[in-house]
Amino acid sequence: MSINLKKLSEELGLSQTTVSRALNGYPEVKEATRLRVQQAADKFGYRPNSRAKGLATGRAMMIGHVIPSSTQHEMVNPVFGDFVGGASEAYARYGYDMMFTRVQDDTEESAYRELLAKRAVDGVILQGPSVNDPRIHLLNELGLPFVVHGRSTGVTEGYSWVDVNNKRSFERATEFLIDLGHRRIALINGLEQMDFAQRRRDGYLSALKARGIDVDPSLMRADEMTEVFGHHQTRDMLRMEKPPTAILASSMISAIGVRRAIEEAGLTMGRDISVITHDDDLSYLKNGQDVPIFTATRSSVRKAGEIVAEMLIERIHNPGQAPLSRMLEAELVLGRSTGPAPQGK
């Protein structure tokens, strides 16, 4: 059996109380004692049992992330990794751990209830909110501290959120393509009920309208952002009478399918057609001659993860405080690369 508080205190000839206090930095313990305790603890590699500590303090020091299996591909989405990477960074700073629970789609609601009932977490982060997301009401009702990454159009009650300005990002990306001379710009978007997808679409439409360009609904495709989806939609659009000359892809993963379809069609990227998408930090390309155009929001997502996590911890520490929110501008990098848009055809 490993060392515990009782053994450690016996070893030191002190009470458990004093040892505990010394280790937790309580001011009333004599400095000499604290030092002695600290050294003994180090020597024996003592760490308080987290279950016991949690039971005694009532805090789990754990943040929950619930992943519906339909969003399974989300975990595969680099953006998910970026977000989680940022969040875990913040958790580590405050001594929190991060827990993932995978649930069947129809069990998501009970998953939150259980997390709370089991007292397994001190709070949760809500990822990928849909329009009118019912989970927000549920969590408010449960009184489980949470912060949403993104927003949920239609929800009227208060909630804390951190979001990237998706609308503005896609507006700018679209404007950029228009500036390059493109007129037939396709949008490969995420599932329509996802809040971010709506905002991105709004940005796209807003840019087109501002420039007086007709919106062609057949150039707007929305579904789960898989590679297959990107491929099929692009293939179909390239077979149209007037195919798009540029494609704005809502996800790095679906963009892979987009590019595959372009390859298959025998077209050359950047000459016959332009693709613009979320991407890694591509500043390394900036000085290149034939730099592809792109938006770089991945680093913004990472930062969002950090901010969401901090906000959540803040809310856990100060329960009952009014909802907070924070809007982030995406770090956009729009490079010129594709030359003028293909004419006519």
Place this chain on the structure above:
Amino acid sequence: MSINLKKLSEELGLSQTTVSRALNGYPEVKEATRLRVQQAADKFGYRPNSRAKGLATGRAMMIGHVIPSSTQHEMVNPVFGDFVGGASEAYARYGYDMMFTRVQDDTEESAYRELLAKRAVDGVILQGPSVNDPRIHLLNELGLPFVVHGRSTGVTEGYSWVDVNNKRSFERATEFLIDLGHRRIALINGLEQMDFAQRRRDGYLSALKARGIDVDPSLMRADEMTEVFGHHQTRDMLRMEKPPTAILASSMISAIGVRRAIEEAGLTMGRDISVITHDDDLSYLKNGQDVPIFTATRSSVRKAGEIVAEMLIERIHNPGQAPLSRMLEAELVLGRSTGPAPQGK
């Protein structure tokens, strides 16, 4: 305050003992009683407090994953998501939760010690082993149950592992390119000290040698599998006097950089050059005319995650049992697509 065992038992006019037994399926409780207890529990939404339960049973019902921050980009790697997705599926089946701990690179060892000392997890999964990975000895020494995803060449002591046959996969991919007529095949590999990278390289070399093709070291590049890396190496190789006609990329992410560099160079994929990489399930492309060639190992990785998790749980339940191991063949899909390799040039 939420419902707990005490309140529930008072509500029922039974002892905590009986209620606990009823809920945990002990045989000695009368069926009528069990039913009554079960209904009341459902009604009040009672769930045992996981900290208290863990403290009483000595089991955390939690599996740990330690992520060194240098491997941070790993989380962004789709393969990481696939693996974790598979693992969490298995965890859920057995009632385990999944915990991530992010650590500074130099703190990784103490992270495991702490996880054990705090009794925060029942076992851990070791991901991304290097050659001669010191963590294996550490975990054996600590007696913390673990299973390695991958193997570690050079480690002589026993350990449980699940691995995909990386060597054979890359051997077959290389053979396939050779069959298409390619002679100058580049390998964009992961960090040399990673065990999987060595095995992949071995497979690549083995195929070249079997066909009597000279190995050109300048066509072999190895580093962290980022997009930037894939881009830079490809750009450099394309500027060589005798550039490669095919590129075998060890990661989907670096392959994105590879393709970017090819675009920049004004080359057309599948005509001027072929790229083959790990990828999603691309069976959807099978019937296409200009199907790109590829290997599909992502589904294998997912399955590996599931198997690793099951093996770990098995080991947690039966401590002291001899190490187990399991080798998986990657589900390879090698489609013909690129036509003959570019001649001369």
Place this chain on the structure above:
DNA sequence: TTGAAAGCGTTACCAT
């Protein structure tokens, strides 16, 4: 078939 009570390893309150 049921119950009382002793743990599990902490923290925190109340004394001293």
Place this chain on the structure above:
DNA sequence: ATGGTAACGCTTTCAA
């Protein structure tokens, strides 16, 4: 500045 002890919420042993 230190110690005794209750409490946290559950499981499990021992009795009945």
